[in-house]
Amino acid sequence: MTKKFSLTPYLFLTPALVAIAIFVVYPIFAVFYYSFTDYSIVTPPVWIGLKNYSWLIHDTIFWRSLAHSFVYLLVTPILIVLSIILAIVVNRKLPGIQAFRALFFIPVISGSIAVGIAWRLMLDTNGIINAILLSLGILKEPMQWLAEPALTLPFCMALTIWLGVGYYMMIFLAGLQNIPEELYDAAMLDGCNSWQKHWHVSIPGLRPQITFVAVISSLAALQVFNEVFTLTGSLGGILQSGYTVVFYLWQQAFRLSHAGKASAIAMALLVITLAFSITNIRLLERGTETD
């Protein structure tokens, strides 16, 4: 029996497709074009061919930013482990457990800018962190936390973890609740302790969620900006210690008015994140298949 062609589904899809075309597809093509131009935003673009890409290859700051972005990927395994642990902890039928789930989710809905500003005030020379450490005798004089190049990126990463752990916890919580109870009963009968139950039942059962979280959190890590900007301002940290690829892109576009160079950085980032995502998915899916 031949299936009759129906226009209706396509009509329903049209508004979303139009929105994607305007706000996603067109900007990608526009950025691709601008990457071959000298463009200051306030004046029309001038075609210069591959000069921006040639500059990018020889720019040490871009490579340093890229290195920082790859270091930033360390938040991904930390987020996955912490989120799974929290999900296991809150996946219990205890009175008041809902309140804990809500508390862990509050950083997610607080907004990265507001939280970043709060962290910056806490880490200030006269902030509460120094006040506590001085009163406990751990420090003899206040430390300028955000002026230490070695600490800039770790603080940004800690902020990212604090902001995201509640969100990923909810994803893993949903995954845990989909694992059949019989598997845990069978593991108990086989003599597994709590740790073994989670290692042999929960983690394999969460494989799809782990794949999903690994991809989206690593993409977010490669594209981080808010945490760096709120903690370091437009300086990006002393000695460019907080420079990530997106932060450097923003600096080129909006501080130095080099939108052409920024577009070249964006295209490079697009290729890198695409390659990374495909590799990530293939590796994790291969792990699923061998099981």
Next chain:
Amino acid sequence: MRTKLFTLFLLVSVLISGCVTATTQAPIATAIPPTPQTIVVTSVPQTIVETVISEVLVTPTPLPNPEAVIQSVEPDAVIGFWTFWLSPTFDQYIKDTIARFNEAYPGVTVNWEDHQATFQDDLKASFAAGNAPDVINLSVSEGWVSDYASQGLLMPLDDKVPQSVKDLYFPGLWNEQLINGVNFQFPWYQGINVYLINHQVYDQTGLTIDDFPKNWTDLPALCATIKEKTGTLCDIRLTVNDLISQMVYEGNVKPISEDGTSFTFDSADAVAWLQQYVDMVKAGTVDKTVLVTDQDRVGLDLFTTGKAAFYATGPNLIREVRKNNPGLYGYLGVVPAPVGKSGVIGKGLMGISVNAQTKFPNASLALAQFFTNPKSMLEFSKIVAIYPSTPDSYADPFFSAAPVAIEDSAKPFAEDAVSKYADIVPTIPHKADVNAILLRHVQDALFNNVPAQQALTDAVTEANQLLP
């Protein structure tokens, strides 16, 4: 009887119309001596001629508004006006000034917007979109005027503004942020470079206000004393977005060769300037996050917490300290800012420029000039501790009155100080990129143990590649 009544009616009509005319026509009605008039009254069946004496008021043509100095303003112009961080505190002043502007230039509609932290981003986006405002408040001290003017986005004023209008301003302020010798801004409100002193901390050093350094080169020694006696750090900020200017004013550095073919900010003067900051960082006498922040508010906030001995700012920002920490207000002192090796005490603060692509050039020029004219500036000065860029404003008794609050402490010497402001920084090609390169290498010297001479030489080498 009927005729007499009719005559009486005519007489009363003439008298009433004369009175109404005198009250409705402004501004001045001049009464001229009564002139005998002859009124011919005709009625059936006879003609009676009577002589009536009445007072006739003659209203001359209204005098031009003395504040309307720009000619040929487009009728029914609609112009956009952006200010930087003035709302909501000065909403009433802006609206009142616009209302006065409309009296001088009727028919011009002004759409005013105030932009704050995102001002630069908003402005660049508006230029890109082709809907930038016609009249724009730009920071002279941060170098915004030359940034936009060098890209052809602002209207050059020298050949558009009559000499009589240019003469309203202090010459040093009119000739600021020049691009190839051309000016692009009407000087607006000025600040006086002062240092706010927190006596709660400063007095612990055993020093008095009179001991505060008069020269910039004496600041490091003061910071060392403050650290030793009080344990607090100096709240000093590098102008990270325009280090070249700071180097010129503080260190008397010549940043570029006369012929413009190479940068020269690795000279002995430049090294001496940078070495002072390196020494302060090594000695641990300055707050490093404040030193390299791009936000003035960060340094002001630190001072407002009461943890700093002094901060470089203007009297107009004392209101922020008072608002956020009223307890500190009573312990404030004010001293003139130390002068750099250049001997020039400062440069302009704010200006108003006109969009080169405006559809209403004369209306836009008129608005920009109106907000910066002596009367507008004087009225602004009475609301907040800012100072006019026009000598005539200082003739008002407001400036000769004795200061009553700490915010007014700069009033007695304001005219003298503002009259000496000058822009001594030469035109720097690719200024934003050069400053970015310089900032990177200055940080290497401050925080990465790179010798100051090497850092500056590396910066010059990299910056020279930007030159043709």
